[in-house]
Amino acid sequence: MATANIEVSETPLVLYALRRADDALILGHRLSEWCGHAPAMEEDMALANMGLDLLGQARELYTYAAKVEGKDNDEDKFAYLRDVRQYRNLLLVEQPNGDFARTMVRQFFYAAFADLYWRAMMASSDPTFAAIAAKSEKESAYHLRHSSEWIVRLGDGTEESHRRAQDAIDDLWAYTGEMFVVDDSERGLIDAGIAIDPAALRPRWLRTVTGIINEATLALPKSDWMQQGGRVGSHSEHLGHLLSELQSLQRTFPGATW
Amino acid sequence: MYTQALNSSDGDDRGVEDVVRANQFQARIDADERIEPNDWMPAAYRKTLTRQISQHAHSEIVGMLPEGNWITRAPSLRRKAALLAKVQDECGHGLYLYAAAETLGTSREELVDGMLSGKAKYSSIFNYPTLTWADIGTIGWLVDGAAIMNQIPLCRCSYGPYARAMIRVCKEESFHQRQGFEIMVTLCRGTAEQKAMAQNALDRWWWPVLMMFGPPDQVSRHSDTSTKWKIKRFSNDELRQKFIDATVPQAEFLGLTIPDPGMKQNENGNWEHSPIDWDEFKQVLAGNGPCNRDRLAARRKAHEEGAWVREAAMAYAEKRKSRQLAQAAE
DSSP: OTTSOOOOOOOHHHHHHHHHHHHHHHHHHHHHTTTTOSSSHHHHHHHHHHHHHHHHHHHHHHHHHHHHHTSSOOHHHHHHSOOGGGOOOOHHHHSOOOSHHHHHHHHHHHHHHHHHHHHHHTTOSSHHHHHHHHHHHHHHHHHHHHHHHHHHHHHTSOHHHHHHHHHHHHHHGGGSGGGGOOOHHHHHHHHTTSSOOGGGGHHHHHHHHHHHHHHTTOOOOSOOOOOOOGGGTOOOTHHHHHHHHHTHHHHHSTTOOO | OOOGGGOOOOOOOOSSSOHHHHHHHHHHHHTTOOBOTTSOOOHHHHHHHHHHHHHHHHHHHHTHHHHHTTGGGOSSHHHHHHHHHHHHHHHHHHHHHHHHHHTTTOOHHHHHHHHHTTOSOOOGGGGSOOOSHHHHHHIIIIIHHHHHHHHHHHTTOSBHHHHHHHHHHHHHHHHHHHHHHHHHHHHHTSOHHHHHHHHHHHHHHHHHHHHTTOSOTTTOOSHHHHHHTTSOOSOHHHHHHHHHHHHHHHHHHHTOOOSOTTOEEOTTSOEEOOOOOHHHHHHIIIIISTTHHHHHHHHHHHHHHTHHHHHHHHHHHHHHHHHHHHHHHO
16 A cells, blocks of 8 residues: 555645645756766766755755645655656656756756746745745755856857757757746635746746856747646656656555655 | 775885985874975875875765665655765765875876776775665665774874865764664664665675775785875774774664674674685776776766866866957957
8 A cells, every 4th residue: 555656635735835846856856866977076066966955945845745735745755655647847857867968958947947936935925935935045046056157168168068058958948938837726826925926037037048048159949839737747758767766665665664 | 985905005115215304204204293295205105195095086986876876766855865965975075085186296187087097996895786775874884984994093194185184074974874874773673674675785795894994914015104104003904803893783783693603702802703705805806896897987988978068168268268368458
């Protein structure tokens, strides 16, 4: 029984917390995959650092989701005992690391959003979210700075690095729209002042992104077609593989404490 | 992480160097003074330390691989964060140690190339595989435990930058050791399967960990110069004994059996181990351990695949510099 997926009562508040927690966990997990394999030791440190920040955010958000839900779920049950259809993260964060350019572009797109998002969420009427936002905002600001510097270096570096960075932008661009989408469940929280409306952040996000991309002598794609589905559990094929690795011990030894 | 087995010096400080200076140098060492980068030192002292510190640095970097192998599969979010932070610490130790080695006049790039080409050694313990989660606990408990035994005396090493690096490294290592032991406690108090996993990990790691202290004193050739220079303060066997005596009660506390049925306590209270299979040690050192090829391949792959990134960073820095110069000229 213990290997079975948990059931989650996805009230708007629980769902909201899980979506943000899943973003942080999955992106943190992706960054942790680099550990020991980065292009330079300094970058090994930096990628692990960002991964740890995100893992920390995920743990706080899961713990709060568990508290709000009020059942016997906890951070580990949310992380280890939900299947791909129950995960609520953005498609962007589950995209594979690829080369270093792809990892940095993914980080850059997300951090440019998270930085604005968490800063705005510091005004949440929910004190727990406001506190999580205050911490996450500081971390995201660093992630944005670090990834921005790399986008510029790669874009304005060598021919090869420019090409790789441009390829990454072209491939990942379609996953950026989902960050700004709001559904009915979230609309209620926005109206109640618990959450903020991400759509309102898009102009500023685009300004930040365009500024860096221009400085890097790169270009944003013309296409405005955007993929979505992560927020309701319609993921890319990549997430299942990530989860099978992440969850392997919990699934193999049901009910054990580690 | 570090192995005493690697710190053999060339033992040749006789050379043609100034006898007066050499004597003054030895007098400073005897007076427990610290040698600093700009001080005069015998060429052999420089060479021995460059090798020892860089091998130590390589060990930290290669040591990221066996433990990194479990970051994505760590069984809880708390364990995952702790393991990622631990492996990150090891990278930090590597960087710190390369910087210490560089103060002796060899660049990090040169030192790293030596490792990638297979010429320079790193601790053989990392040529064993991490097969289960219990290996992560065991590495923290025993490998970090053994490393601490080796490194605490190095905090008083005669070379200043190395000694200072060790003080910081030791603090973090002892934290890792406690973390590893805590994983073992949890496993041993867990299900029968978890306990068996812990025992199996101990069975596999025990003997390689004892080998970390290096060959027995009778055959360890070059200890004398290192001792005279106060790089090394205890013999291989002394440290190995200290480690075993500290570990036996811990294994007992865990309810695990050390895989040495012949081990017995002597009248001094020391635990005497059965003979160590030094042929295995030699084989692993010669490149025939279970993971030698994988470890080097992984480091080479990261280095090669990262080349375009490092080149881009250099190219960008150059461009920026020349733009700034052009601007200043306007």
